[in-house]
Amino acid sequence: MTLAPDPPAPETAAEVRLGGLARSLGFLLRIAQVRNFERFHARFEGMDLRPGEFSVLWVIRLNPGIRQGLLAQTLSIKPAQMTKVIRRLEDQGKLVRTIPEGDRRSVRLDLTGAGRAFVEARRDDFLGADDYHGDDLTPEESRELARLLLKYSGTHFRATE
Amino acid sequence: MTLAPDPPAPETAAEVRLGGLARSLGFLLRIAQVRNFERFHARFEGMDLRPGEFSVLWVIRLNPGIRQGLLAQTLSIKPAQMTKVIRRLEDQGKLVRTIPEGDRRSVRLDLTGAGRAFVEARRDDFLGADDYHGDDLTPEESRELARLLLKYSGTHFRATE
DNA sequence: CAAAGAAAGTTTCTGTGTAAACAATTTGCC
DNA sequence: GGCAAATTGTTTACACAGAAACTTTCTTTG
Numbered sequence: 001m002t003l004a005p006d007p008p009a010p011e012t013a014a015e016v017r018l019g020g021l022a023r024s025l026g027f028l029l030r031i032a033q034v035r036n037f038e039r040f041h042a043r044f045e046g047m048d049l050r051p052g053e054f055s056v057l058w059v060i061r062l063n064p065g066i067r068q069g070l071l072a073q074t075l076s077i078k079p080a081q082m083t084k085v086i087r088r089l090e091d092q093g094k095l096v097r098t099i100p101e102g103d104r105r106s107v108r109l110d111l112t113g114a115g116r117a118f119v120e121a122r123r124d125d126f127l128g129a130d131d132y133h134g135d136d137l138t139p140e141e142s143r144e145l146a147r148l149l150l151k152y153s154g155t156h157f158r159a160t161e
Numbered sequence: 162m163t164l165a166p167d168p169p170a171p172e173t174a175a176e177v178r179l180g181g182l183a184r185s186l187g188f189l190l191r192i193a194q195v196r197n198f199e200r201f202h203a204r205f206e207g208m209d210l211r212p213g214e215f216s217v218l219w220v221i222r223l224n225p226g227i228r229q230g231l232l233a234q235t236l237s238i239k240p241a242q243m244t245k246v247i248r249r250l251e252d253q254g255k256l257v258r259t260i261p262e263g264d265r266r267s268v269r270l271d272l273t274g275a276g277r278a279f280v281e282a283r284r285d286d287f288l289g290a291d292d293y294h295g296d297d298l299t300p301e302e303s304r305e306l307a308r309l310l311l312k313y314s315g316t317h318f319r320a321t322e
Numbered sequence: 323c324a325a326a327g328a329a330a331g332t333t334t335c336t337g338t339g340t341a342a343a344c345a346a347t348t349t350g351c352c
Numbered sequence: 353g354g355c356a357a358a359t360t361g362t363t364t365a366c367a368c369a370g371a372a373a374c375t376t377t378c379t380t381t382g
Contacts, residue, residue: 005174007225008226009224009225009226009227010224010227010231011227011228011267012231013231013234013235013315015319016220016224016231016235016318016319017220017223017224017319018220018223018235018318018319019219019223019286019288021219021220021288022287022311022318022319023304023307024265025197025290025303025306026197026201026212026251027216028306028310028314029190029197029310030194030306031210031237031310031314031316032313032314033190033191034237034308035313035314035315036186036187042186050219050368051187051191053259054216055188057171059177059182060178061177061328062178062179062262063168063170063171063178064168065169065170066171066177067170067172068331069329069330069331070171070172070174070177073174074174074179076191076192076195078369078371079330079331079332080331080332080333080334080369080372081370082331083331083332083367084368093167095301097333103329103330103377104376104377104378105329105330105331105376105378106331107330108295118253125279126185127180127181127182127185129185129271134242135186135312135313135315136162136312136315137312137313138185139373141309141312142186143184144309145306145309145310145313146184146186148187148191148302148305148309149193149306149307150183151296151298152297152298153189153192153193153196154196154297155192156175156182156242157179157183158175158177158178158183160178173355211372220355226324228360229360229361230360230361233361238361239339239340240360240361241339241340241361241364242338242339242340242341243361244361244362244363245338245339263345263366264348264359264360265348265360266347266348266360266361267346267347268361269361294337
């Protein structure tokens with residue numbers, strides 16, 4: 001009895017076998033996010049901006065006075081990390097932290113004028129139809145992808161106004 | 162003329178407004194990957210296994226003798242990081258590095274018997290139908306999500322045998 | 323009202339991942 | 353053949369993200 005011979009070692013990307021991995025959602029999510037980061041950096045090269053920062057400013061703008069912990073929970077950012085992000089944005093003068101009288105453990109967040117201007121100036125770059133994605137998806141596919149990602153995440157977000 | 166009053170600050174997750182962010186693929190990809198990590202850790206709690214390691218072993222098993230750089234390119238892992246992962250797996254006795262005669266800059270990778278057994282033992286946990294995802298997607302939705310993620314990534318993988 | 327426990331952030335420590343410089347080898351080209 | 357340039361992988365330095373312990377404030381309860 002003879003064993004099946006090994007296939008020849010692949011020499012180019014097109015020859016590599018992935019088997020079931022090519023259908024693994026965990027793997028595909030990672031690949032997709034790597035691509036997204038590449039596009040993000042290509043687009044926002046010079047601007048002093050990190051991936052998470054815009055989201056933070058955006059949500060504060062839409063929810064003035066939100067507590068820091070609720071913001072962290074909403075964006076799936078760990079509290080320890082949120083502390084650093086907020087401190088940095090405060091140092092930049094984009095937001096203000098307020099300790100409310102009612103509960104002096106918590107922190108309320110509001111944008112400054114500069115913060116609002118910053119968000120407004122980059123709004124279309126992030127969220128506009130002509131965004132930085134540069135993918136090949138049709139608008140219908142893009143919506144469907146968003147729907148499936150939400151369902152996969154098992155997260156509910158407030159119906160958008 | 163009066164300005165529109167600010168909405169009340171949200172106090173619970175259901176009250177937070179996200180606006181267009183809830184449709185941003187970059188944001189949704191991040192959320193989905195965080196959930197995926199949570200499920201991964203919940204499932205592989207005790208086992209000594211990191212997210213990227215199984216994929217590396219799996220691809221070497223399907224492509225014996227693959228060069229390290231081609232493996233890195235395939236999995237979108239940076240060469241510097243790949244060096245660490247490979248060294249660790251070599252120390253664990255799961256794979257062997259070979260410097261070929263033809264090109265002594267490169268490294269060829271093959272699994273040991275222990276490496277093959279390791280992959281075989283965890284294969285179904287990773288790639289089986291009853292995998293660790295625990296999401297609410299139907300099989301059709303899961304396939305469609307995989308298709309859209311691939312298209313979003315703009316990556317071609319070899320047709321799976 | 324005092325003490326115990328819970329809640330909200332912060333700080334510290336550790337690991338993972340990326341980027342940039344480096345060493346070794348091979349290829350291309352006079 | 354020999355030097356310049358490109359390729360392959362490694363090392364080093366650093367930024368980012370997570371876990372756990374800590375501080376302060378609030379709530380509960382005997």
